[in-house]
Amino acid sequence: MLTRRTPISVAEAKEKINAIPLKHETETIPLAAANHRVLAEDIHASYDYPHFRRAGMDGYAILASDDHDFPKEFTVLGEIQAGATWDKPLHTGEAVRIMTGAYVPDDAGKVIRIEKTRPVNGEDSKVMIVTTESKTNITEAGTDVTKGDIILNKNCELNPGGLAVLTAFGVHEVKVYKKPRIAIIATGTELLSPTDQIAPGKIFNSNGIMLKNLVEEAGGIVDFETQLPDEPAVIKQTLEEQMATHDIVITDGGVSVGDFDYIGDEARKADTLLFNKIKQRPGSVTTAFIQNNTFVMALSGNPGACFTGFYLYMEPLIRRYQHQPSRIKQVRATLAAPYNKTNGFDRYLRCTYKFSNGKFAVYPNGINRSGSLANLQTTTCLALIPHSTTPMAVGTETDAWLLPFK
Amino acid sequence: MLTRRTPISVAEAKEKINAIPLKHETETIPLAAANHRVLAEDIHASYDYPHFRRAGMDGYAILASDDHDFPKEFTVLGEIQAGATWDKPLHTGEAVRIMTGAYVPDDAGKVIRIEKTRPVNGEDSKVMIVTTESKTNITEAGTDVTKGDIILNKNCELNPGGLAVLTAFGVHEVKVYKKPRIAIIATGTELLSPTDQIAPGKIFNSNGIMLKNLVEEAGGIVDFETQLPDEPAVIKQTLEEQMATHDIVITDGGVSVGDFDYIGDEARKADTLLFNKIKQRPGSVTTAFIQNNTFVMALSGNPGACFTGFYLYMEPLIRRYQHQPSRIKQVRATLAAPYNKTNGFDRYLRCTYKFSNGKFAVYPNGINRSGSLANLQTTTCLALIPHSTTPMAVGTETDAWLLPFK
Numbered sequence: 001m002l003t004r005r006t007p008i009s010v011a012e013a014k015e016k017i018n019a020i021p022l023k024h025e026t027e028t029i030p031l032a033a034a035n036h037r038v039l040a041e042d043i044h045a046s047y048d049y050p051h052f053r054r055a056g057m058d059g060y061a062i063l064a065s066d067d068h069d070f071p072k073e074f075t076v077l078g079e080i081q082a083g084a085t086w087d088k089p090l091h092t093g094e095a096v097r098i099m100t101g102a103y104v105p106d107d108a109g110k111v112i113r114i115e116k117t118r119p120v121n122g123e124d125s126k127v128m129i130v131t132t133e134s135k136t137n138i139t140e141a142g143t144d145v146t147k148g149d150i151i152l153n154k155n156c157e158l159n160p161g162g163l164a165v166l167t168a169f170g171v172h173e174v175k176v177y178k179k180p181r182i183a184i185i186a187t188g189t190e191l192l193s194p195t196d197q198i199a200p201g202k203i204f205n206s207n208g209i210m211l212k213n214l215v216e217e218a219g220g221i222v223d224f225e226t227q228l229p230d231e232p233a234v235i236k237q238t239l240e241e242q243m244a245t246h247d248i249v250i251t252d253g254g255v256s257v258g259d260f261d262y263i264g265d266e267a268r269k270a271d272t273l274l275f276n277k278i279k280q281r282p283g284s285v286t287t288a289f290i291q292n293n294t295f296v297m298a299l300s301g302n303p304g305a306c307f308t309g310f311y312l313y314m315e316p317l318i319r320r321y322q323h324q325p326s327r328i329k330q331v332r333a334t335l336a337a338p339y340n341k342t343n344g345f346d347r348y349l350r351c352t353y354k355f356s357n358g359k360f361a362v363y364p365n366g367i368n369r370s371g372s373l374a375n376l377q378t379t380t381c382l383a384l385i386p387h388s389t390t391p392m393a394v395g396t397e398t399d400a401w402l403l404p405f406k
Numbered sequence: 407m408l409t410r411r412t413p414i415s416v417a418e419a420k421e422k423i424n425a426i427p428l429k430h431e432t433e434t435i436p437l438a439a440a441n442h443r444v445l446a447e448d449i450h451a452s453y454d455y456p457h458f459r460r461a462g463m464d465g466y467a468i469l470a471s472d473d474h475d476f477p478k479e480f481t482v483l484g485e486i487q488a489g490a491t492w493d494k495p496l497h498t499g500e501a502v503r504i505m506t507g508a509y510v511p512d513d514a515g516k517v518i519r520i521e522k523t524r525p526v527n528g529e530d531s532k533v534m535i536v537t538t539e540s541k542t543n544i545t546e547a548g549t550d551v552t553k554g555d556i557i558l559n560k561n562c563e564l565n566p567g568g569l570a571v572l573t574a575f576g577v578h579e580v581k582v583y584k585k586p587r588i589a590i591i592a593t594g595t596e597l598l599s600p601t602d603q604i605a606p607g608k609i610f611n612s613n614g615i616m617l618k619n620l621v622e623e624a625g626g627i628v629d630f631e632t633q634l635p636d637e638p639a640v641i642k643q644t645l646e647e648q649m650a651t652h653d654i655v656i657t658d659g660g661v662s663v664g665d666f667d668y669i670g671d672e673a674r675k676a677d678t679l680l681f682n683k684i685k686q687r688p689g690s691v692t693t694a695f696i697q698n699n700t701f702v703m704a705l706s707g708n709p710g711a712c713f714t715g716f717y718l719y720m721e722p723l724i725r726r727y728q729h730q731p732s733r734i735k736q737v738r739a740t741l742a743a744p745y746n747k748t749n750g751f752d753r754y755l756r757c758t759y760k761f762s763n764g765k766f767a768v769y770p771n772g773i774n775r776s777g778s779l780a781n782l783q784t785t786t787c788l789a790l791i792p793h794s795t796t797p798m799a800v801g802t803e804t805d806a807w808l809l810p811f812k
Contacts, residue, residue: 031615032615035619035622035623036811046604047604049779049780050609050777051604051606052606052607054777056776056777057662058662080607081595081636081666082594082595082596082607082636082666083594083595083596083597083607083608083635083636084595084607085606085607099662099666100662100707100708101594101596101609101707101708101777102596102607103606103607139775139777143773143775143778144773144775144778144779144780145780151780152783156783158783159619159783159811159812160615160616160617160618160619160620160623160782161616161713161779161781161782161783161784161785162782162783163612163615163616163619164612164613164615164616164709164713164779164782165612165779165780165782165783167600167610167611167612167614167615167616168609168610168612168709168779169610170602170603170604170610172600172601188488188489188507189487189488189489189490190488190489190507190508191489194573194578195578196576197576198452198453198457198576200457200458200491200509201458201486201488201489201490201491201508201509202489203456203507203574204573204574204575204576205573206569206570206571206573206574207570208573209437209438209566209569209570209573210566210567210569210570210573211566212566213441213565213566213569214566216441217441217566229489230487230488230489256463256464256505256506260487260488260505301506301507302506302507303570303574307567307570357764358763358764358765359764367549367550369545369549369550370462371456371460371462371507371545372549372550373455373550373567373570373571373574374455374550374551374557374571375567376566376567376568376570376571377558377562377564377565377567377568377571378567379567405442405565406565
């Protein structure tokens with residue numbers, strides 16, 4: 001049945017998705033598995049760092065009061081290897097051999113680097129300090145961080161450096177936001193299974209693998225993925241089952257205006273229909289609804305439209321589950337090659353970009369038809385071609401969105 | 407034993423690592439596991455794409471010769487759902503209802519969108535086409551890609567869009583370069599186990615977790631990770647075992663000038679010592695050697711130096727295994743806040759950056775001591791402070807390297 005739809009702008013569609021309340025549940029996981037997870041709490045230093053006076057160089061620890069009138073011979077009391085401690089007193093004329101990173105004797109005021117010393121008759125118990133140096137070569141306890149300080153803030157997306165910081169403070173588990181669990185449902189009787197032979201009228205489910213990997217890059221978990229024929233009862237049942245067990249369900253296909261608009265039908269019956277027509281190309285039929293507190297994003301089955309819809313609407317939402325901004329960077333850019341097609345709706349053109357002399361130039365990337373997919377690998381940005389009856393001139397400035405992980 | 411080392415420049419050290427011959431072995435893996443893997447062969451289209459004449463809209467397929475004098479009533483012969491085919495002839499005055507993505511009857515020259523049609527007395531067997539439209543709404547077979555064309559090139563790093571492209575052509579396995587297998591060995595008697603309590607003279611192995619995650623982000627596999635006390639026999643044996651089974655061994659610690667310079671000793675005895683002193687801060691003791699065709703990168707145990715050494719030398723090497731350039735972006739940037747320390751060696755300062763009006767500004771990020779680690783999470787770039795006896799003035803332009811995955 002042909003039903004009338006009311007198109008809204010991309011900005012309005014984004015706003016509606018941005019207004020969806022999220023649960024923001026947390027979980028505690030091993031630090032070893034926490035790269036790029038997001039802290040759900042501030043982390044405080046449980047001790048000073050360094051937590052002991054630490055030698056910055058290999059050399060000899062001496063009293064501060066002995067730090068004059070070199071060259072001078074010292075009696076070597078022993079050696080402090082990294083990892084060891086030292087509890088004997090140090091007197092004038094005495095030195096302790098010490099390694100980089102080792103515990104400095106409490107009495108010592110300076111570590112003279114080994115390069116500034118000489119052996120004395122090959123004896124381990126003697127050393128000649130030839131000259132002083134300006135630095136103490138001692139890192140005082142708490143130089144970097146004081147006990148109680150916040151070392152990493154809530155909402156920080158951990159990276160390898162952050163994992164090192166937490167490890168240094170004895171942290172081996174962290175409380176992080178849960179990743180959203182996402183189901184992906186492709187619909188269409190035309191979809192073949194991966195090992196089938198190609199046949200007239202049939203296509204492979206290229207959107208499924210694309211969406212799964214895009215979701216994972218954005219920080220979501222895909223633990224259900226299927227493809228369904230255009231059978232309303234099967235679609236309805238699968239959708240209901242997956243909505244009950246997921247934060248988000250992404251569908252692709254079944255949202256055009258025709259007889260097999262089964263996802264569109266579900267959208268119209270939903271608790272909240274957010275939108276089912278957007279003033280954009282490609283993907284004007286992109287649909288979103290909420291049913292039983294689960295968000296369903298119904299993307300077009302056309303590869304180009306599916307790709308664009310994911311970046312416009314899903315990536316920011318998945319990132320928001322992690323308390324993070326989108327990784328897509330909006331910039332001003334210049335159209336550097338012709339694109340002559342015009343449209344009544346704004347077009348998000350698949351492009352590549354070059355950055356030089358502080359400026360971004362965008363180049364339309366091959367065939368930009370909604371159903372085309374040959375350019376999806378090489379597309380590195382989307383550029384706005386505003387709706388118009390005249391083509392946008394080469395050299396015109398416009399908005400562009402640089403895509404992550406490209 | 408204190409041995410003399412001959413320092414080389416960072417550029418020379420990079421050149422030496424860049425000259426290491428790599429094996430570039432390949433493997434065939436499922437496409438589902440190939441995101442961000444790198445193709446080791448060109449991939450050709452095994453058929454045209456689209457591989458059949460495809461309807462771009464829901465509507466009615468008619469003969470090209472019937473495309474005039476609307477409004478006009480047509481007899482509807484049937485319906486072609488996406489996934490189906492159609493082999494009946496089409497005559498003048500006849501139409502076939504057709505869905506987006508479906509197989510277009512061979513005779514048909516146009517698909518008139520459903521929005522431009524009207525039902526006739528509620529009969530399924532009749533339709534009134536109200537008006538024509540400029541486009542055929544038919545995507546001809548091969549419009550996007552011709553059979554035999556290269557769809558993705560050798561050395562292309564696959565992304566979700568690329569996985570979609572390959573899937574569309576029925577590809578479900580790909581030949582890719584093997585990732586380098588890397589062992590990480592931390593040395594130091596001062597290293598605690600993760601669940602130990604902190605103790606004087608002791609520290610946690612913060613470099614281990616950092617290096618593992620940095621390697622993985624760069625595209626390497628870490629399948630061995632250990633920490634060893636400063637015992638030369640244990641270090642020597644572990645190093646030999648891991649060199650025999652890995653493409654690269656990364657060590658950290660044990661390369662300073664002191665008595666426990668056991669990794670340094672191995673380096674001096676190796677088949678090829680590439681370098682054991684670099685004119686850089688932090689990490690001047692950074693060492694690299696080749697033994698039995700395995701490359702060993704011996705990074706400083708100081709967290710700041712270890713972090714910097716990884717990005718300067720290891721990230722580009724691991725990417726080269728994948729036939730890919732480094733993901734670190736070199737830019738010109740302005741020092742936007744004071745940094746007053748001077749040094750006889752070039753310093754790679756841990757900074758954050760801002761990009762505005764086409765320019766990068768860099769800000770020294772907290773304590774930049776070699777042994778500091780509090781800033782490793784938040785550091786987003788390294789900036790060059792050239793060796794000098796006078797501090798670099800605020801506003802000076804310099805080289806900066808934007809770090810990936812930050």
